Amino acid sequence: MNAVPPPSVDDVELRLLVEAIYHVYHYDFRSYARASLRRRMGAAMAHFGCRSLSELQGRLLREADVFTELLEYLTVQVSDLFRDPGYFRALREKVVPLLRTYPSLKIWIAGCSTGEEAYSMAILLREEGLLDRSLIYATDINPSALRRAEAGVFDAAKVPDFTANHRRSGGRSSLSDYYSAAYDRVIFDKRLRRHIVFSDHSLATDSVFAEVQLVSCRNVLIYFNRELQSRALDLFYEALCRKGFLGIGLRESLRFSSHADSFAEFAREDRIYQKVDG
Amino acid sequence: MGAPMRSIAAVVIGASTGGVEALLRILPALRGDASFSVLVVLHLPRERSSLLVEIFAPRCNLPVREVLDKDPILAGSIYFAPPDYHLLVDDGPCLALSMDPPVEHSRPSVSVLFESAAAVYGPHLLAVLLTGAGSDGASGLQAVQRAGGMTVVQHPANARMPQMPEAGLARVTADHVLTLEDIMSLFQALPCAGRA
DSSP: OOOOOOOOHHHHHHHHHHHHHHHHHOOOOTTBOHHHHHHHHHHHHHHHTOSSHHHHHHHHHHOHHHHHHHHHHHHOOOOOTTSSHHHHHHIIIIIHHHHTTSSSEEEEEESOTTSHHHHHHHHHHHHTTOGGGEEEEEEESOHHHHHHHHHTEEEGGGHHHHHHHHHHTTOOSOGGGGEEEETTEEEEOHHHHTTEEEEEOOTTTOOOOOOEEEEEEOSSGGGBOHHHHHHHHHHHHHHEEEEEEEEEOTTOOOTTOTTGGGEEEEEGGGTEEEEOOO | OOOOSSOOSEEEEEEOTTHHHHHHHHGGGSOTTBOSEEEEEEOOOTTSOOOHHHHHGGGOSSOEEEOOTTOBOOTTOEEEOOTTSEEEEETTTEEEEEOOOOBTTBSSOHHHHHHHHHHHHGGGEEEEEOOOSSOTTHHHHHHHHHTTOEEEEEOGGGSSSOHHHHHHHHHOOOSEEEOHHHHHHHHHHSOBTTOO
16 A cells, blocks of 8 residues: 555554543544544534644533543444344344243343334334344443433434334334323333343443344444454353344444344345354 | 646546536546546535536546545545535545535535645645536635645636636636646646656
8 A cells, every 4th residue: 555644643643642532432443443432533523612732622521511421422323123124134034933932031222322223123023023032232422312212212314214214123112102202302112122132332442241132233333443343252252142133334344243144134135144163 | 738747646626516517528638557546626506416426437438426425535435525524635635525604605615625735735735626606715825825736716707607717816816727638638748657
């Protein structure tokens, strides 16, 4: 590759800032993909009215509130219910028949953000008659996103998209069976939520907490560098039971996992893999 | 048009409305022995699965792919942003994707690509802003220029939709304002393996 310039002042400041966050707040962004992190920090800088990352760092070190707010910039990801309907259709048509063979099911939604994927999964399992024997672990590092996920409240303006996605995913009931509307919000049924455990977990620093039959982690790995992707995929490998399933984002890959050979393509187009003995 | 004086490691291209036909003229003009990489953001409807590789691969002298996260950036390859993801150049350099909110109402956003590429390639970058409605790409062009990269804007009168080139020109004094014909000649003059 042609000459790449030496690290700029911005790069050095970014490195120092993520170190500072790690040391003071124990959130580890050191192995996040730089380019996205740089953009998000830039947006945060504008929000806090800081002219440099060093200035932002000074405020972070002294004001815990600033960090809480910054975390929103660094992690929150807005998604849709049944985002990528083809993925959910493949789960329904190809994975569910095998999940049925287990007397009880545990599913891990890693990086659940505000809960869209967790509720989608719960609805899918309800439709397939599996929810009563299922437990969904939905984890994220952002406590305020987890609180919102737990509340199960979404913007009513998004419901038409959610409904269209749900239908395209092969949904066999009406999405409106699962929420009640109030003003400009909808709130999802508590009977879905009973089967979801929202909890704080970091793919960068925590370890495996349960054995599961399915891990769904979509559009989370794109924010990690290759090393952290590999760490996360190692966790998924460890967490999965024999012949368990892993779903990732449509433009993600398992290339950087030390266990890449231990996952066989199960639904290639939809990025669903199955753990094989090896 | 004379050959550019500096070495170019990457060409980034941004286009919106009218972009497919503009790209169908200029990408096939790239020589098969190009020694730089080509990264393209083209705004597309979110739901449509991308046919870009099928459209462009048979017509180009260089291999064409739609980006998978963390793809290495190979010299002499053309990379398209996948629909509904931002495309960024990350350290390495490698390609990275993001699902961050749309920028200038666009995902992928031209500015996101240009700004991230400017941070990594500095003066060894050539940015080309083509036809389109809206103003995506203008701030990215500015970032490229600040980092010492070379900026090219399609002549608004030559563009199917002039707004995007105009927004770019309102933001920076581009190194070149060119018709598609001229951009094709510029591409012919860029460094190639064995004659860099």
